[in-house]
Amino acid sequence: MASKLSPEDSIALIKANLAEVLNPEIIDNVILKEKRPLKVYWGTATTGRPHCGYFVPMMKVAELLAAGCHVKILLADIHGYLDNMKAPIELVEFRAKYYEKVIKSLLKAVGVDLARLEFVLGSSYQLNKEYTMDRFKLEGITRINVAQKAGAEVVKQTDDPTLGGLIYPLMQALDEQYLDVDAQFGGVDQRKIFTFAMENLPKIGYGVRAHLMNSMVPGLGEAAKMSASDPDSKIDVLDEPAAVEKKLKKAKCVPKEVEGNGVIAFVEHVIFRALALKNPNPTFTVERRDAEPLLYTSVEKLKEDYTADIVCYPDILFVFIMTNTSSSRHNSSKPPLHPTSTRSSSLLSPNTKLLKIGKRSRSKPIHPKRQPSRSRKLRTKVTLQNELLLLPRLLRRKVLLRNQMDMLRDQVRNRLRLDQVQKKLCKS
Numbered sequence: 001m002a003s004k005l006s007p008e009d010s011i012a013l014i015k016a017n018l019a020e021v022l023n024p025e026i027i028d029n030v031i032l033k034e035k036r037p038l039k040v041y042w043g044t045a046t047t048g049r050p051h052c053g054y055f056v057p058m059m060k061v062a063e064l065l066a067a068g069c070h071v072k073i074l075l076a077d078i079h080g081y082l083d084n085m086k087a088p089i090e091l092v093e094f095r096a097k098y099y100e101k102v103i104k105s106l107l108k109a110v111g112v113d114l115a116r117l118e119f120v121l122g123s124s125y126q127l128n129k130e131y132t133m134d135r136f137k138l139e140g141i142t143r144i145n146v147a148q149k150a151g152a153e154v155v156k157q158t159d160d161p162t163l164g165g166l167i168y169p170l171m172q173a174l175d176e177q178y179l180d181v182d183a184q185f186g187g188v189d190q191r192k193i194f195t196f197a198m199e200n201l202p203k204i205g206y207g208v209r210a211h212l213m214n215s216m217v218p219g220l221g222e223a224a225k226m227s228a229s230d231p232d233s234k235i236d237v238l239d240e241p242a243a244v245e246k247k248l249k250k251a252k253c254v255p256k257e258v259e260g261n262g263v264i265a266f267v268e269h270v271i272f273r274a275l276a277l278k279n280p281n282p283t284f285t286v287e288r289r290d291a292e293p294l295l296y297t298s299v300e301k302l303k304e305d306y307t308a309d310i311v312c313y314p315d316i317l318f319v320f321i322m323t324n325t326s327s328s329r330h331n332s333s334k335p336p337l338h339p340t341s342t343r344s345s346s347l348l349s350p351n352t353k354l355l356k357i358g359k360r361s362r363s364k365p366i367h368p369k370r371q372p373s374r375s376r377k378l379r380t381k382v383t384l385q386n387e388l389l390l391l392p393r394l395l396r397r398k399v400l401l402r403n404q405m406d407m408l409r410d411q412v413r414n415r416l417r418l419d420q421v422q423k424k425l426c427k428s
Contacts, residue, residue, distance in 0.1 A: 005067060007031050013067040014038065017060065017273060019188045019215045022198065026210040030182050039181040040064055040212070043074035043122075043172065045083055046095040050102045051234035052266070053217050058106045059273045060185060060214050065116050066277060072179055075099055076122040079171065082164035083155050090416065094408035096121055101404075102237060110274050125178050126171065134177070137204045138170045150196040153189040173197035176209045183210035217269055218262040220251040258303045268299045286311055 005013065011031055015021050030038050042057055044050075064071050077096040081089050100119055107114060125131060148161060150169035155161075172193050176184050184194065194211040202208060219234060235247055253263050275282030284296040294311065296302045305311045 007035075010067040013063055014069065014212070016063065017214070017269070018212055020191070020213045022194060022211040022213075023208060024210060026182060026208070038064075038067075038069045038183060039072070040069050040183045040185050041072040041074055041120075041175070041179045041181045042185045043076045043079070043175060044099065044103070045076045045079040046092065046099045047080045047083060049236055049238070050099060050106070051236050053234060054103070054106055054237075055110070055266075055270045056214055056217050057185070057187070058103075058110055058112070059270055059277075060212070061107065061117075062110050062112050062277055063273070064185070065112060070118070071116070072118045072120055072181065073103060074120050074122060074175060074179065076172075076175075078122045078126050079168055082168045082171075090412050091408075092123075094412065097408070098404070106237070111277065120179065122175075126175075131174065131178055134174055134204060135167070135170060138174065138200060139167070141200065141203055142170060146196070150192045152192060154193060169193045169196055173201055177201065177206045181209065183212055185212040185214070187216050188213045189216060215265075215269060217265045218260050220247055220262045256307050256309050258307055261306075264303060264306060267302065272299045 011027060014027055015024065021027075027038055030036060042061060044054075061071055061073070075096045077092045080095065081092050103119075104114060107117070144166060147166040147169060151165060155165040155168050157165075169192075172190075173196055176197060184197075186194070191211075191213060194213070198208050198211075235244055239247070248263070251263055253261055258264050272282070272284065275284065281297065284302070286294040286296065286302075294305065296305075302311065
């Protein structure tokens with residue numbers, strides 16, 4: 001699907017909301033001179049369970065698609081195994097399937113049309129002869145300390161690293177060539193891998209790509225970023241509403257400090273950007289207990305007010321109020337909260353409210369099991385306990401996904417038991 005934006009506007013959207021862009025002239029050349037869509041890939045190693053930090057790259061994927069790019073999502077199953085065996089080889093195939101289901105749900109939640117995306121499994125091409133020979137070529141010209149430095153912020157570091165962790169950044173560099181893309185997108189923590197690719201791919205006869213880097217959302221605790229290996233730093237997309245509320249209450253949210261604030265960062269890099277994709281002039285409302293609500297059209301003003309302690313979070317919990325269609329009898333006499341909003345399964349409606357509640361608050365959340373109906377006649381408020389980070393689609397599919405994971409684990413166990421029986425029979 002072609003973009004409705006002009007070439008200049010497409011380039012601006014591609015480069016927007018990023019921490020850094022390497023070789024931006026490649027992007028300009030493809031769009032302005034070659035006059036074709038930019039081909040970009042984003043990869044994820046199928047290791048720990050996806051968490052809500054994944055919404056940050058998903059927002060950029062949505063922006064790239066809006067800019068007319070062709071986006072490939074790499075499910076890096078072999079990378080997951082190489083990263084200090086975070087994903088056992090027996091589970092790699094099943095974890096990749098689980099990741100694809102979750103990522104599709106995340107993208108649908110922010111209104112992305114999956115028909116314009118391409119999902120690629122790493123092992124579908126990383127085991128062929130040509131790829132293996134090119135990997136050998138890179139291994140032949142790469143020093144151990146260079147490979148270790150390249151993956152320092154991505155691969156799990158140990159005092160005695162495995163060879164798999166050293167090969168990891170080499171394969172990520174080769175993926176640019178074998179996925180046939182103009183640019184690779186990732187977090188700023190992958191910068192060293194990107195520079196490794198820029199320096200070494202030309203040495204084996206391949207071209208240099210552009211690299212797009214998004215900021216990393218700080219963890220909810222002391223962690224510098226949300227991480228699957230640190231349960232206190234992240235909110236799992238399958239966490240129960242009570243678990244989400246508990247983690248948000250325990251989140252590190254220092255008054256007047258924006259840097260390192262995971263809650264404010266999520267508002268900046270996910271909520272505002274989701275609103276902007278739906279409405280060029282989004283409005284973000286903060287309800288205050290003892291004062292008039294505050295309306296924000298930019299995240300900069302919100303951060304400025306937070307620093308000035310106008311919007312505070314000392315012992316309170318931020319709850320995002322979504323507007324959905326409902327025929328609830330409890331709200332039959334109340335006017336709609338947002339007359340311009342429409343029913344949608346997406347993460348955010350065109351207008352989203354941010355409400356703070358705490359021990360002294362009189363606000364009462366709607367029961368988690370109470371779901372709004374599909375009627376377009378009336379509207380109700382649904383708290384983030386139901387839908388923030390769990391997502392409408394994920395919430396409905398939560399039990400199904402967990403059952404599928406249990407089934408996959410049983411299949412793996414049965415395979416392992418069968419192998420053990422066969423070995424015993426062979427020995428006897």
